Amino acid sequence: MRAGRLVAMVLLLQSRGRMTAEQLSAELEVSVRTVYRDVEALNGAGVPVYGDAGHGGGFRLLDGYRTQLTGLQAEEAESLFLSGAPGAAAGLGLDRVLAVAQLKLEAALPAPLRGRAGRVRERFHLDAPGWYREQDAPPHLAVVADAVWQQRRLRMRYRRWAAPQEVVRQVEPYGLVLKSGVWYLVAGVVGAAGAAAPEGAAGAVRTYRVSQVLDVQAEGGCFERPAGFDLAAHWEAYLAEYDARRLRLHAVLRLRQELVARLPDLVDAAVVRAVAESAAGAAAGDADAEGSGADGWVTVTVPVESVALAVPMVLAWGADAEVLGPPELRQAMVLAVRNLAERYS
Structure with a gap:
């Protein structure tokens, strides 16, 4: 955790220049005292962070110093697709990863493009939930999302409207959809013998509201996603079918x-x-x-x-x-x- 924070501090100073302890504290979500300790740790590791006292002062990197830690890791690159929806990234447990990925991308950009990226961030914000509705916060979303990433089967206890209301399902999670602030899992139902449900493609794929998942465990091993499965196309077809049925x-x-x-x-x-x-x-x-x-x-x-x-x-x-x-x-x-x-x- 601390190592990631130290990298984030270096990237902040590299991309934004001089920053005060209070600004770093706000960006990194730590106390000012922790910022001073982290600066000491960076200096001890040979990273040239200097502090300027007085009005207009703050911390900065030695002129000409640039870190080589701007390469994106796999999960950081994946998280960038959620950069316009920070609430969704947080729900999936990727908020910190996304923050570091954005810093790495910002630090790697030339100065003119870095300024333009900052202006976009200041001027545009995506708020996914509809009016009169709070953001959905399912307690098991992170477990479900991890199974989606890792292609691991899930065994879940689920509450539905029809009787019996509580059922146990073994599913292969194909993807997650955020619709008007509500999370839905699109998954293939697994039969008792461990094979995909036999009632055909339309019957094999189900949609579950993640907030109605009462308990869930990821199972060992990985499953193969259906060849050519298109989550967006499936969701559009599901909405049309749902309206026709409803x-x-x-x-x-x-x-x-x-x-x-x-x-x-x-x-x-x-x-x-x-x-x-x-x-x-x-x-x-x-x-x-x-x-x-x-x-x-x-x-x-x-x-x-x-x-x-x-x-x-x-x-x-x-x-x-x-x-x-x-x-x-x-x-x-x-x-x-x-x-x-x-x-x-």
Whole structure:
């Protein structure tokens, strides 16, 4: 741990020039006293770190001194792909590795490019979680991530929605996906005989929310990833299939146009897309027809999971929405509004 910190200090001084003890303390996340001890250790090892006293002083390397410790190790190079998502790197246990890798890269750059890299870091930041949601912090993420890197099978106890809720699964972890601040594991299910699940490629690959993993152990040996498996392509196909399986009912609604403009902040993307397509179709038709938007309202068809889940969604839109069909959803809305009126009367 200390050796890595000493390397990081040298790289900081090489790439940024003179730095005060307080600045080094903040960058390395240690006390100022530890910074002074580390400087003494570097001097003892022959690294020419000098301290300038007074206003504008600080520590610096002897002019012309450059370390040769700028070569990236394998895990440092891999961590650079997460440089735009520091929260994700921390969740995977790569935050310190990423910091050192970035320092090595910065120290190896010529001075003009080093300045440009610094400006990019100062001006752009990626915040993965969606609004109104905290970053997912699964307790077993580091173990799962290590198994993904090492291609080791996992035996995990998992909590799911269907009964029985707690199940034990042996899986081959193919990759991790961070979706709106939530971590998901894409893995191949392993059969009782130790072979991949026999129900075909689509059935063999499953998606698990990592925060629902109750307990997990990595097993010995390595597995072979399926030839040509594309994590990004698989995830896109999974999302499309998930929406088709989840949104099985279609509701016909009249919406005030002011509400349509606010929908991206209120509902998921599948509903927003359906509203936009329906509204565009109505606008392309007869401008005077009912539901075309000429009267400030538009008639749309949107996918919903069920009547029970559609009722609170539409209720949240208040008087800016009216259910036209199907009849069971309209009747459920009538009952819900009647119950609300009785509650508040």
